[in-house]
Amino acid sequence: RKEVEQDPGPFNVPEGATVAFNCTYSNSASQSFFWYRQDCRKEPKLLMSVYSSGNEDGRFTAQLNRASQYISLLIRDSKLSDSATYLCVVIRTGANNLFFGTGTRLTVIP
Amino acid sequence: NAGVTQTPKFRILKIGQSMTLQCTQDMNHNYMYWYRQDPGMGLKLIYYSVGAGITDKGEVPNGYNVSRSTTEDFPLRLELAAPSQTSVYFCASSYSGRADQPQHFGDGTRLSIL
Numbered sequence: 351r352k353e354v355e356q357d358p359g360p361f362n363v364p365e366g367a368t369v370a371f372n373c374t375y376s377n378s379a380s381q382s383f384f385w386y387r388q389d390c391r392k393e394p395k396l397l398m399s400v401y402s403s404g405n406e407d408g409r410f411t412a413q414l415n416r417a418s419q420y421i422s423l424l425i426r427d428s429k430l431s432d433s434a435t436y437l438c439v440v441i442r443t444g445a446n447n448l449f450f451g452t453g454t455r456l457t458v459i460p
Numbered sequence: 461n462a463g464v465t466q467t468p469k470f471r472i473l474k475i476g477q478s479m480t481l482q483c484t485q486d487m488n489h490n491y492m493y494w495y496r497q498d499p500g501m502g503l504k505l506i507y508y509s510v511g512a513g514i515t516d517k518g519e520v521p522n523g524y525n526v527s528r529s530t531t532e533d534f535p536l537r538l539e540l541a542a543p544s545q546t547s548v549y550f551c552a553s554s555y556s557g558r559a560d561q562p563q564h565f566g567d568g569t570r571l572s573i574l
Binding site: 354358384391392393394395396399437448449450451452453 | 493495500501502503504505550562563565566567568
């Protein structure tokens, strides 16, 4: 079983829509969780950390469910500029215990 | 502040050739990483370093070598290029290996082996 699994999409949504992505992880010892954004042919960039209590940054909300071992990212009022691939990242202890999901591709349509 | 800089951005190699992908960071980060990303796949860790003089293998180290003589530089060496090494390579750094420290990525090197 993969360490981190994501629905690859693509998700095609109209501007203004709300869209949610889930990411599941297999190891209950996982400690930290992040969402990265990767534009086409560009490097990944940190979007937001995911805290146990859930956290929000503008139109973006991240949540963690340790019991079910998944994290989610909710994007409200989608903009064209939100079109990208969203990578889920899970970290266990140690520098080599960082795992990337394959990413979920989002396209926001005018 | 340049962040993480990778060179070259693109390269085409013949099978059996060797080359070094350069990575340098100016953020005084202790931890540095090399990843490869194949089309439609997640990033796979090749090698990482927790400080100058210290390197260790990641998930997919075969066919690669690294060195870390300074805090700033972390070059990745391909000795005998193979078609399976065609990929996009990303270098990243972080201040520490603590689980809550995000990684900063370079722009990537697109490498094709023909």
